[in-house]
Amino acid sequence: MRERVSAESGLRGAAERFGPHPSVIASGRAMARFSAVCYLTGGLVGFLTAWLVPAWEERAAALIVSAIALISGVLLAGYGARLSIRAFYLLVFATIGVLAVQLSTQRGHAEATAAALLLPLLSMFVHAFFDRRATLLADAGILGLIAVAEFAWQALPVAIAATLVCVNTVVAAVTGWLVRAAAEAETDLLTGLPNRRGLVRALRTALADCDGEPLTLALLDVEQLVDTAAARRGPAAADELLYTLVRAWVAEAGPTTLIARYGDASFAVLVRGGVSATTALLARLRAAASTAGGFPAGTAGHRPGDSLTLLTGHAESALLEARRVGGNRTVHYEDTAGVTSQLTAALTAGEFAVVYQPIVDAEYGRLTGAEALARWIRPGFGSVPPSEFIPDAERSGFIRVLDRWVLRTACRTAASWPSDVPSKVTVNVSGQELDQPDYYEQVVTALEDAGLPADRLVLEVTESTLDAESAAALEVLRRLRGLGVRIAIDDFGTGYSSLSRLHRLPADILKIDRSFVAELRPTDQEAPVIAAITALARTLGLRTVAEGVEEPYQAALLRRYGCDEIQGWLCGRPGDGDLVGAALAGPHVVAQVLAGNR
Structure with a gap:
């Protein structure tokens, strides 16, 4: 017991050195x-x-x-x-x-x-x-x-x-x-370490006060160690293993290094030093955990101008690569191609834009909203396909910066649409983004700054990337739904264990993947997959939106089986938000107003 109190005191002291607790001011x-x-x-x-x-x-x-x-x-x-x-x-x-x-x-x-x-x-x-x-x-x-x-x-x-x-x-x-x-509920009860919320607070303070001093964030994955302990001796043994590791690591790292519990089986280490100092520390941490086994780790150094989001994104990208390689491996994030700097400069220069793809009522053909999509128009190169820059943004961690910029921009645009006409704007969000401690506050701030009612925002989560076991992500979804924000599950049916996971995902809308729509043929009289998905949605009280609708016969089959809304080139290609606002304000169906945008 004395050792545990000593460890917690050291951790608390390290956290306080990185910055005091902020004032409590609500939204x-x-x-x-x-x-x-x-x-x-x-x-x-x-x-x-x-x-x-x-x-x-x-x-x-x-x-x-x-x-x-x-x-x-x-x-x-x-x-x-x-x-x-x-x-x-x-x-x-x-x-x-x-x-x-x-x-x-x-x-x-x-x-x-x-x-x-x-x-x-x-x-x-x-x-x-x-x-x-x-x-x-x-x-x-x-x-x-x-x-x-x-x-x-x-x-x-x-x-x-x-x-x-x-x-x-x-x-x-x-x-x-x-x-x-x-x-101040920022302490993990099992280990006594700061949890992810506490880490975010410490990182913000550390980045603000580093004054050019090198800072490195390392992420450690001990999932395999935990799973092995649980399989051999039960869940209690897994908890005991985590507690033992923490005691050894805190003693080894010293009071100037902050260690936090980043996830269920992952830890973050904030080192005041560069790659060499971090590598040496990780070697000592592995030696301290040698009786339990090794673990992969990813590190990222802070560079002037990097935000908290970029730093954690870089470290997560490095850890992902270390997991892929496997074994007792450390991967240091190196942005050798300057991808992050290039994308950040492009966003600052106004090269990114948000376009809006119409979403239409399947039965009456009237516009009900639009999906916000990021586009990069690079001077001298023209339009860069999303299939090229989105993977780079994801690997570099820039995707979080881009996602939040799209969210704020889309909310402002949707707030300018006619308020007396029911409409919505759909914004994509990754499962990893939902796991961030401040994502709920980011959405609330975006809505408040734009003056957009919460029920006019739809957050679209790709089913295959949302970890249904993540309590933090699911809690964020539930809190946002409590505000009135609607949740759509994108690409439904293409992920894994869809039916077994669906009942655990707080959702309002199922988006039928374009691959199912593309399989429809002009001679088809039946569409069993579409019928099954729409029937399931009705049973669960969910609305359905079909993506990739390009032909009238596709829209007809979807309408026959009760699909609520459609989107695709048949309704209009992604375009300016003002065009969507004009279509919502007009008395005509969307096909007449947006005909020039197809």
Whole structure:
């Protein structure tokens, strides 16, 4: 037990050296909803007080203030997510001012007590969302108001004032502790190491503070060791193996090296040094784990200008190659062809664009949305096929940067489409991207910045690349669906164990792979595979979208078997988002509006 505490202390110390814990500030959406509830509650309290207190001289004024509070609550619920954090700060202190006026004008009346009882709600909001400095300032304002109301204005009974001080203190302490405890849940319970969320925090701080000092990220895969231990002696033995490895590694690595649990059977090591120092450390870690066996590892060095996403992507690419080679092998990521630099420069120079392929209602032929697709127009070379640059982006780790840029761009474009016409924009996302700790926040931010309702975004996940066993990925999907974002499973039927996996994948839409559509012939009267997929989708309550539809007879067969939507050159080739917006706004079917885009 003493050894475990010592190991955890060393890990915690290493994590703290890489950077302090950040302030807890929630998203605009959460703050807007919470403040809307507070304002609506305050408005209802005001109305009830005004109507229940007989012969109240200030009833008209109270009703006006209550009406303003109710209207403010409704506006915050609808539009508050667009406000800045600074606006919520101003809102809190303005509310303190309004309550101060109420207490001052209603001295000694029950109405003053009713106004003062709203202060705990304000305290709860402040401690849930504000950083420490703003929290202290707001606490001072709230407690100062109670003191002034009691000693200067005699607006409250002594017992009420004392109770309010105690209640506000307890509410502040409990709310602040709960929120910060949730935000700081960054430790793996089994090993005591930082988990992936903790690693992301440490990496951000380390990259910001390195000042030219070499930093190298190594990823270690011990899956084979864990599987062997579990097969021989059961799951408990696998956990014991991981714990034993961690104790040995922490002792060997020392306090300046951060070790984190990256996945179920993988670890990350952040080394303050270059390739040689990392290679030497990995040799010592392998020696410490020699009784259990060897493991593959991938490393990537940070270069000036590299983002966190690129660094982790490079390390994952190196680890993937080490796994492919097999054995006790270390692969160092080397971008010898300058692929990452080339793609990054192209994105910065505006050479990438997002085009939109129409998605059409199969029965009525009306446009229902579009799929966002990345295109690279390289000066002097023309259009670079996605089949060429996408694999390079995936191998180099640039794909995450590109995916997030496409997401933000597509959300902004879709937000410009007519809001009174149902529509959606579909954006591709890899299974590896879903496994990133901040992907949920990335999607929420993209929606909020664009002002796009969540139910107008569809995230398309390729079934063959989504790890249905990844708890993190599945949890992200469930959280996003909770917001209203829809999930589509792409290329359905071409992956492995599709039917056995489907019930575990949170999904709303099945996309029928183009290979099934291409097999349809003009003389076909039956399409058993299409029939089976659409029947399965109906049973599961899912919509179906067929890809690669190029001929009218294909659309006719798909429509016969109940396919909901189609996309392909029959409906229009990928084009500018404004054309999609015009088609949505017009009264014509998509084939008439987009005829020039085919």
